């Protein structure tokens with residue numbers, strides 16, 4: 001696909017064509033500051049050491065409300081799972097090993113992720129998939145963008161997803177974050193569903209997982225803000241597939257740090273990495289293959305420094321022929337995690353993407 005789409009309930013940024021690519025965050029931020037670019041769109045990968053996708057687009061369309069895609073996006077092609085990496089039982093084993101490490105080491109939390117490889121009968125149009133995701137997940141931030149600028153491994157690839165998690169947003173001197181961490185699958189029965197949410201809100205394990213993320217964001221934002229409002233306890237939010245613990249954080253920025261630099265400062269949070277962050281990133285690099293743009297961040301930043309950056313989860317990377325897709329899901333592991341429940345949590349999270357493609361996932365073992 002050409003360009004970049006970020007559709008949220010209140011606003012859509014749709015950009016096409018490229019005037020200029022940037023190699024890193026400081027050069028993009030500098031071009032905005034100097035007035036050489038009015039808007040930068042793109043994505044940062046999960047690993048802070050890998051190439052970014054940051055571009056000044058040729059044309060930009062900013063509209064109120066969610067993206068109004070094509071009148072009739074048509075049917076999506078039939079899609080099936082061709083591989084799971086690692087196999088579900090190997091993911092369970094991995095989590096078991098991580099739990100052992102967490103019980104004895106200095107690391108308190110690490111996020112373990114797995115991938116599902118999908119094959120489509122016909123090419124899967126990234127924008128048609130995005131339109132379907134907007135329909136199914138009206139409260140999420142739906143994105144679709146070309147990843148070619150990240151190098152040969154990504155030529156012609158695109159990333160499509162519907163994320164419930166805001167990494168950071170800036171409007172003038174106001175900075176907002178809404179980290180999510182702590183998850184429970186939704187239930188078909190309304191009473192069981194309500195109970196699953198309440199149990200999540202009272203779960204010491206999930207509150208601890210969540211607390212690490214909030215502490216990280218507080219520690220990164222505090223030096224940049226004259227005021228910072230961090231709720232003492234998280235609230236419950238729902239997607240059609242899962243419950244999450246969420247903390248709406250608001251601050252007043254001291255100086256003109258732009259939204260892109262804020263994203264770079266915060267990313268990846270312990271919601272996707274773990275705590276302490278460097279030790280968790282090291283463990284992830286030893287236990288998993290490169291996450292590419294899964295767990296990264298997707299967004300835009302304008303010349304005033306305003307912008308929105310969304311955590312790239314509930315997403316898939318589409319190959320250049322659009323017949324293959326890789327979807328990821330992960331979850332925070334702490335010393336008292338149950339490995340089978342952690343597998344189920346990733347399955348519930350995968351439903352956001354797989355459900356939009358009409359692919360069935362295994363029912364919850366819980």
Ligand SMILES: C=C(O[C@@H]1C=C(C(=O)O)C=C[C@H]1O)C(=O)O
Pocket residue numbers: 111165180181182183209244271272313314328329330331332333349
């Ligand atoms: C890693 C994912 O989600 C993240 C991990 C969560 C958790 O561990 O509870 C919750 C929301 C996200 O921050 C994912 O969706 O793949």
